[in-house]
Amino acid sequence: MTFVQLIECRTSRLDEMNRLMDRWVEQTKGKRTATHSVVAKDRADASHIVEIVEFPSYEDAMRNSGLPETDRIFQEMVALCDEEPTFTDLDVVRDEQLNAATARRFFELAPGQGDAPPLNDVFVEGYHDHDPANAQDVIGLDAVRREVEVWRGGFDFSFTVEDQLAQGDRVCTRWTWRGHHKGEFLGIPPTGKDVTMTGTTIHRCTPDGKIAEGWWQYDRLGLMQQLGALDPLEL
Structure with a gap:
């Protein structure tokens, strides 16, 4: 279980404390x-x-406290404080990256049948999509829906989120x-084949938690190869 320690103190010597932490x-x-x-x-x-310090577990925090460097720096920190620092030990019971949840929501909504869902609870109206497979960037929520419908028309598909990292926006x-x-895709008639590809997407989110921009990298060449759409000389 993730463990968080809150260290509170009073000091007018924050610059010195920052150098101490460095x-x-x-x-x-x-x-x-x-x-x-x-x-x-x-x-x-x-x-x-x-100061808010995060550890993988309480036991890891105790090992960190036992380092001689930690004890030595703590004593110097106390000398910079107007009064003795206080500690609050917290076991994390909920840790939710809200922007990451929004991104996962898209990967859940994109698969399906027929018309794309509204997606306006996920994307801003002026969403900007960078996909190297497209000749031009896709801009706007309606354009995103059309992209989703192209994929829905060609495939019954699903996404599996393998890893997700969130930092800032x-x-x-x-x-x-x-x-x-199952259907025509970019001029390729349905083959009935089961195909797979991997990729990575970076999303930028707005302060209100919607996705404003996206950058895609994925193995489209591998997909075309699996569909038999590439001449051997192109491989």
Whole structure:
């Protein structure tokens, strides 16, 4: 279970504390178990500093605390504080990346039969899609729906999300696509073949949680080969 530690203190020497943390990061390379750290300053009280440190588990946090470098830096940190820091230990019971959930929603909605769903709860109206397989970028929600309908017309398909990483307003999704070629696709008559391809998509999300832009990389050449659409000289 992911474990988070909140460290609160009061200090007017934040710059010195930041340099201290930089030194700890350098000295504990290859040894520390902390995976994420955020230092924040209270808007209502500039001397109130909160550090949020994430660990894979409570046990990992204890191993991190046991490092001699951690103890030494902590003692120096205390000297920079106006009063003794306080600690709050938290077991994470829910950790949801909301932008990642929106991206997953698209991969769930795209498969299906017939007309594409509205998708306006997933994309902004002026969504901008970068797909190297298209001669021009696709812009606008209606254009996205038409793209989805092309794929729906050619295949019964599904996406499997293999990995997903979210940072800031970006979500990177590594996926596997599996389809049954049931209808004409880009001029290729239905073959009845079961085909597979892999790819990666990066989505940029707006502050209200909708997708504004997307960049696609996927094995379209491999798909065409599986459909028998490539001349041997093209392989």
